[in-house]
Amino acid sequence: MKKIESLENQKVKEWSRLKEKKYRDLESKFLIEGDHLIEEAQKHGIVLEVLSLEEKNYPVPSYLVTKEIMKKLSEQQTFPQQMAVCQKLESKNMEGNMLILDGIQDPGNLGTILRSAVAFDFANIFLSSSCVDLYNPKVIRSTEGMFFELNIVRGDLVSMIGKLKEEGYEIIGLDMLHGEAFEPENISEPYAFVIGSEGKGLSKESLELCTKFCYLPMSKNAESLNAAVCASILLYEMSKRRL
């Protein structure tokens, strides 16, 4: 392992830049923290470099760093023993049913949705450009390492929905004010669910483009559900239908 002790080291500066979305986009790399995430990322062959507080063997270039360096790079109050630089995931062709996230802002919510998607075998996720960055450290932490096998694409919502409609997808907006009570039996394939943002729900664009709306039946005392809960219930229900 190569030893790095200075915060001014060129490598440390490179890694540190990956805390910003701009540089993550430029270099197609991102940081992950802790053993568990590194193990999961290794299974998917995307780990490029490891930095560690202790001597250890890794199958990729690895660096022995100081606590000060780890502290500088970590987003957590208690910094981890290991971090890694990973290559961003490649998006495959989207085929089959899809979950479209329209402006999800909270990193914890996005991470939780991705974790539920893995749990309920739902592979295709589309993020509108207004969503929080997939490679935001808080998003990645909330997934608990469960998102590397998903097929995630980020892009323009309007053109994506347009394309899906041409291919005959049913575009189902989740909305408290429109449509019918959600019933898995009433959903025909291929379909895309559209989940709106935490504060504002579905965007104007989605409201115009959806071919159908539905809601989860709930108490009249309730105004809305957490966006991650709402998405997770849909995916759970659809997974039960497949059983």
Add this chain to the structure above:
Amino acid sequence: MKKIESLENQKVKEWSRLKEKKYRDLESKFLIEGDHLIEEAQKHGIVLEVLSLEEKNYPVPSYLVTKEIMKKLSEQQTFPQQMAVCQKLESKNMEGNMLILDGIQDPGNLGTILRSAVAFDFANIFLSSSCVDLYNPKVIRSTEGMFFELNIVRGDLVSMIGKLKEEGYEIIGLDMLHGEAFEPENISEPYAFVIGSEGKGLSKESLELCTKFCYLPMSKNAESLNAAVCASILLYEMSKRRL
């Protein structure tokens, strides 16, 4: 409205203490932030005092305060226009089905679970002593004001489960490793679901005391679900059974 400008004012010191659980417990009071939460709390008659950045009429003692004071009291990066001191909720007698939270640590998860409980008409929540404080500002923010109508009791898990078992409750632990796949039809009333903590799942005590275990069927690629998602799916499924 009485005007307060000094951070050293006795009232400001009193309010500021409510940022700590110790003083919230001592005085049976807690702080809430923002119009929406204050409105919800007023509906439930628990608002004791309001502090505001602007002159306004309130049916309770109210104080015109400075931005510096608001900033000192708020837990958010962007401080609100209004805050209020509320009286803690009174616990009513627990009757009917129950959700037991065994060591939930994340304030966002607890808030999300309470919000789902309101949405799916599930009134009785028991928090083990190891759970995060219900009146933690982050918990309250995550509920989006949807918890004032719930019946929430905090206490010793072992004696609570013991009491429920004597009353003939089925005690159903959610666990990835034990029991049968969750089926609403197989649950007999009265019942209590037990949801374990984010990191460790069910505590040793719960594992010993539950009368039944079940799990949500999921992909073999998934290790677990977010605790709030898990609890919300159960409550949603049970609410559908009642329809």
